[in-house]
Amino acid sequence: MSADVSTVPVAPPMSRGRRWRAAWRRPETRWAYLFLLPWILGFLVFTAGPMIASLVLSFTDYDVINAATYVGGENYQRMVEDPQVRTALFNTLLYTVIHVPLSIAIALALAVLLNQIGGRFAGFFRTVFYLPAMTPTVAVGVLFLLLLNGQNGLVNAALGVFGIDGPAWTTDPAWVRWGIIIMSLWTIGGTIVILFAALKNVPADLYEAARIDGAGAWRQFREVTVPMISGSLFFVIIVNTIASLQMFTEVYTMFYGNAQSQLQASDSALFYVIYLFRQGFQFLEMGYASALAWGLFVIVLVVTLVQVKLGDRFVYYEGDDR
Amino acid sequence: MRKPMVLLAGAAMLALTACGGVGGGDDSGTGDDQSGDLTADPSGSITTIGFALPDEIATVRVDTFREMYPDVEVNINEGGFDEQQFLTSVSSGNPTELVYIPGDQVGAFAARGAIQPLDECIEQRDIDLDQYRPNVLDLVQYDGSTYAIPEFYNTPVLVVNNTVLAEAGLSAEDIDISDQESLVAAAEALTVRNGSTYERIGIHLRLPDLTPFYGVVDGNPWVAAADDFRLDDPATVATMERLKAVQDAQGGHTALKDFENTWDLFGEGNPFAQNQVGAMVIEQWYVNVLANTSPDVDITVLPITGAGGETVTWATSNAWAIPKDAANTATSCEFMKVMTAPDTWAAAAEERIRLRDADGKAFTGIYTANEAADDKVFGELYTPGTGENQKWDDAVQAVLEAQADAWVVPANPVGAQFKAAWLEAANRILAGTQDAASALAEAQDKVEQALADVG
Amino acid sequence: MTMVQIEPAHEQPAGDRRRPPAGASPARRVIRTGFVVTAVALVAATFTYPLLWLVSASLKPRYQVFDNVLVPREVRPENYTSLLDAVPFLTWFGNSMIVGVMAAVTVTLSSALVAFGFAYFRFPGRNLLFLLVLGTMMLPAAVTMIPTFLIWQEFGLSQTQVPLWAHNVFASAFYVFLLRQFFLSLPRDTFEAARVDGCGYVGLFWRIAMPLCRPALIVVFIFEFRASWTDLIRPLIYLQDEALYTLPRGLKAVLDAFGQGGEQQWEIVMAASVLATVPLIVLFFCAQRYFVEGIATQGRKG
Structure with a gap:
């Protein structure tokens, strides 16, 4: 400056x-x-x-009703030893590691297909893909609680068409996480729209040149498409990762909203922010919840910094001669 | 430009005042406001959470209070009890005047000071504690004080679908919850599946909701005293293993649960009307539901017996309590008194009798924690059904027999953690993701840790 | 750092920059396109089906909700009337509107103000402050959730709707970032000319910059309105009085009273879900032009 x-x-x-x-x-x-x-x-x-x-x-024991007392590093020690923190962290990271690549891969595939179609049709389908993202998240949770029912849910009915006997997505602790991932794939409209817009901006002559070099469809995708939209890809990866690490509303609605819904999910649906929220505002362990919040901050910070570092290597910026 | 400038000025003021106040949290408002004016005439307004008005038994009682005190504004925020909503409102220092909570959590809320002791309220407003069932009082009394006024008295019974049993060549007497071998055999015989899709559950034990009840059935209640939990007891492990075996004999717990989730339990398409269940262990209120929605179903209601043939019961209740720092305690206290008084219960019962009579349906009683009220209802108002409705009288007698001498979880400071712990263990054991012994040992550890934290 | 840039929103004709893949005969191309359209249409049907299922379930009698038949065998519009009789749904709708508009208006104005400050002026500390803005985007809301609750409690506002939107008076990092990019794309000469004509900084912002970036402002407004419309965690913390509930909180109350917490009347819960969704879908169609472009530009690099 x-x-x-x-x-x-x-x-x-x-x-x-x-x-x-x-x-x-x-x-x-x-x-x-x-x-x-x-x-x-x-x-x-x-x-x-x-x-x-x-x-x-985070260094106190505070329940709002009674005065706070200083407890030193006790909350952090408890955090390290708390098996439910481990469960919540495991669920959250597993969800992030699976949801982010899967949703982006599917969104990218759909965006590429939309780009192939072009014209009015593409605009129409783009709107259709985006509609689920307009459904309020509480409604998404409620809806999928029914759709994922293992006995008469729509998801298993659809699987049944292909002769697959679907699992109990909402009651079997082994399958609850996967049910949540299925739900999360329904609302990838935003990602599709972003990637579609990026694809539209890739100059056609680059494909032309690649074709002259004898590049097939896959090589064109890898050597032209991906580098040219790497900025957008990077953006959706970061944004989706941060959002995934903070997953709350849908799962809270499905499995933690009231005493009755808490009967079936058990810890397999326990996400980090849900655990934090319940510690803070249900059990009134404000001190412990604050320690958990700082734990989350560190995790988000580390994950994002690692992504930014890696991103610097592969993101291609126009005018960059690296 | 004017608007942003106004916003800027507002922002600056807000920020300045905020800096002085971060990290506050005042300790004002102790239990003191309860004393003194507790005898005052009910006035102003009260708001409740956790309570709903699904039927005349609820509405008539609220109306009774409204008629007695027409100047008091009563707001019922309908919906099931939501612990988060309740505790957050307490922590903001501005809770509702009344809260309706599950009885097994009274001890925990009392221990952490989220609800007020009612001793003065009971004394000043002449609430006769002797009229309540002593075992339910155990539920709501903690550390020598009464913290809540109980309403209903819920005990599980066995509801048998005679149509389904007859098809399988069985009769109601063949179902014995305490005898594992016959239970598994009957459950297996009664279950109907089409591929992996259920058409009927053989014997529905209502798990995990009622899991601790089966500890009582097996002669081993899971809580011996307020500080003595027995989740890792070998007998508890045995109970869980046999429950899992029953569920497995019917195709597995998770699939059963999914099937149950699609039921129209309270409506015209209920599982008895649709023959989706052979027999079900469920609290007595379900008899009332069936008598109303499906008066023609062919059912038999039986008390549940233990290994020695004796009746075994587990009672739960919901109760009214006053949150810490709540305003207008005199009115709230009077409301609790009126809501649970024998005359009020009787008025509600009379209205129900009127409605059922009009439809030609049977009145199957109301079951409260107030013994005097039940005496009044069954002594003065209840008339046994005749003809078609004879079977409902049999059901009522079975319920009354089942209610005697029920076991309750002793009031304890870790009710919520106890429930969370056994629930988690039960879910894992029944789904087969963890063996009973290790899951229950972990649950016991959690409860003991919670006890240690409370001190 | 040019990942995000907003351009004046307009539909770009999709076809003009691409050319059909060469080396394929016209017939093969038609077959290929047909194949792709069919595939996309199938996926699109999959995406839409749950919404149709939702509407259908909301019109069914209780015991047919799970029958997976798209056209209800018996249509029960009274599901909606019993819902509206049982809960103050219209009040919740009004609350959501008020909170949504307050949140969106305040955040749009304040973020624009701040973004203009970053985009137009050259001043000491600018880079450092902007880095801070970017940094706060990474801060999980959970970290500030509890102290913020305590602050509002200190003001005696912890059980009002104010905490649902008031922080928006102070701008939001993401929108500052978005709008700054937009302001930077405006030609500087326009401003200099106005300066020469004696226009003050306030005038530059209000009379020149703001009108020029109306599309971006609309995008910010809609984004925030949608975020506010679907927010559950703040209403859970701040709203305990049913009369103040916003729609997501109300929807949860319906779930508690009629769903798992009540008598498993899923058709009522579905009806409530439909009613909560419709306004957003309507908004989406009204503002689709800006909306989709706005989202698209989130990830576009300049």
Whole structure:
């Protein structure tokens, strides 16, 4: 950033420190901070403040009803030893590791097919694929609770057409996670739309050139399509991963909403944020829940940073000569 | 531009005031507000959560209170009890005036201070504790104080579908829940499947809801005292293993559960009307449901017996409680008193009798935690059905026999954790993902850990 | 960092940049296209079927909900009337509208303000602050959930609808990011010309920048409206009074009262689900042009 884009006449060369101080005195700076004020205040009150508060809380035993007491690292120790944290973490990571690649692969395949069709048809189908994503998440959970019923559910009825005897998706602890993954694939419309738009932007002459080089369909896909949409792919991977790690509403609706629904799922549907939410707002273990929240923060941070690092290697940016 | 500027100013003010208040959480409002004005005339408004108005038994009683105190505004937020909703409202310091909670969780809420002791309310407003069944009082009394006023008195009975049994050449007497060999044989014989799709469950034990009851049937209640849990007892392991065997003989627990989930349990297409079940262990209220929705079904109701032929029972109840920091406790206290008084129950029963008579259906009683109320209903109002309705009188007698001397889970501070622990173990054992001994040992560990945490 | 950029939204004719695959005879091409269309249509049918099933189930008598027949054997529109009689569904609908509009309006205005600040001005600390904005996008909501609840409790607002939208007054990182990209794409000369004409910074923002990026503002508005419309976790924390419920919270109450927690009247629960879904679908069709393009531009690199 240099001074030449400023609206203020270019000043004679100054030392770094003086330039800084001078910049602060400019009315433009004051105006800029005025514009930024909402975000800065929000950051202090609803982000930085609560982050510190939750860090402090994570070292206490606090149930809101009674005063907080300092307990040192007890909550973190409990977190490491709690078998339900392990279960929740396992379920959440398993879901993420399967849902993200699977949903993106399916979305990409559908986007490629839409791109093959083109024209009005593609627009129509794109709308159809996106409709499920407009269904409120609570409704999605309720709906799939019925659709996934092992005896008379629609999913098993469909499998039955192919002679497959479907499992008990909502009651068998071994299958509950897979039922949730099936449900999650219904709402991939957003991903399809993003990837479809990216595909439309791939210049046709690149395929032309590849074809002249004798590249078949698969090689064109690998060597032209994937690199050209790698930015969008990277984006949907990151966004879907962060969302998957925070899965809550559908599963809470299906298996944790009331005493009766809690009877059947057992721990196989326990996701990390659900466990955290229940610790905080059902068992009122606010201190422990805060520690769990920081645990989640670290996980999301590490996963995202790893993805960004890996992404830097494979994402192709136009004008990049790497 | 004006609008964003206003927003900016608002934001700044909000932020300034917020900085002074992070991490607060006040300790105001102790139990003190309960004393003093508890004798005051009911007034203002009260709101309840956890309670619903599905039938006249509920509505008539609420109306009775409304007629007695027309100036009081009573809001019933209908729906099943939601622990998260309740505790979050308590923690925000602005709970509803009343909450209707499962009896087995009273001890836990009392231990953590989420509900108030009612001793003063009971004394000041003359609630006669002696009229309630003593075993239900065990459920709602914790640490020497009464924390909730119980309503219904629910005990499991065996409901047999005679049509289905006759088809299989069996009779109601052949079903013996305590005798494993005959139970498995009958369950197997009565189950009908078409490929992997169920048409009928042979003997529906209502698992996992009723799992602890079978510990009672096997002569081994899972809780011996408020701090003595026996989930890892060899007898408990044996009970779970035999329950799994019964479910397996009928095709496996998870498939049964899925089939059960598609039932129209409360409606005209109920599993007895549609012959989707041979026999079912279920609480006595289901007899009332059947008498209303399917008066013509051919059923026999029997008490459940233990190995020695003695009647065994497990009772549960729901109860009214006052959340910590709740306002208007005098009115709430009066509401609890009126809702559970013998005259109120009798008024509700009378209305039901009127409705059933109008339809030519049988009145099959109401079963409450208030013994005086039950005495009144069965002594003064109940008349045995005749003719077609004779079978419903038999059912009522069976229910009354089953209710004697029921076992209850002693009030304890870890009711929620206990339930979560056995539920998790039962689900794994019945689904076959973990063996009974290790699952129950883990469950026992969880409960003991919770007990240790409570101190 | 140019993953996201919003362009003035308009449908791009899909065909113009692509050409049919060469090296195939016209006949084979037709067969091939037919095959692809059939495949996509099949998948599309699979995607739509559950929605149709939902509508169908909501019109069935209780014991036929699970029969997997698409056209109900007996049609029971009274499922809807019994739902509306039993719960204040219209109140919940109104609450969702109010909360949704408040959330969307505040976040759109505040995010635009902040985004313009980042896009137009050159000032010390800009890069650092923008990095912070990006960083907060990675922060799980769960981390701030509990202290935020305590803050609202301190204000005595923890049992009102205010906490469902008030934080939006302070802009949201994702939308700031989105709108900043948009503002950056506007030609700087436009602003400089206005400056010369004596237009102040406020005027630049309100009279020039805002009108020019209306499509992007609409996208932000709709995104946030949808997010608010489907949010369950905040209503669970903040709303204990039935009269204040938003639709997702109300839907959960219906599930508790009629579904597993009640008498397993799934047809009523399905009816409630249909009623909660319809407004969003209507909104989707009204704003489809902006909506789909808006989502598409989320992932497009510039």
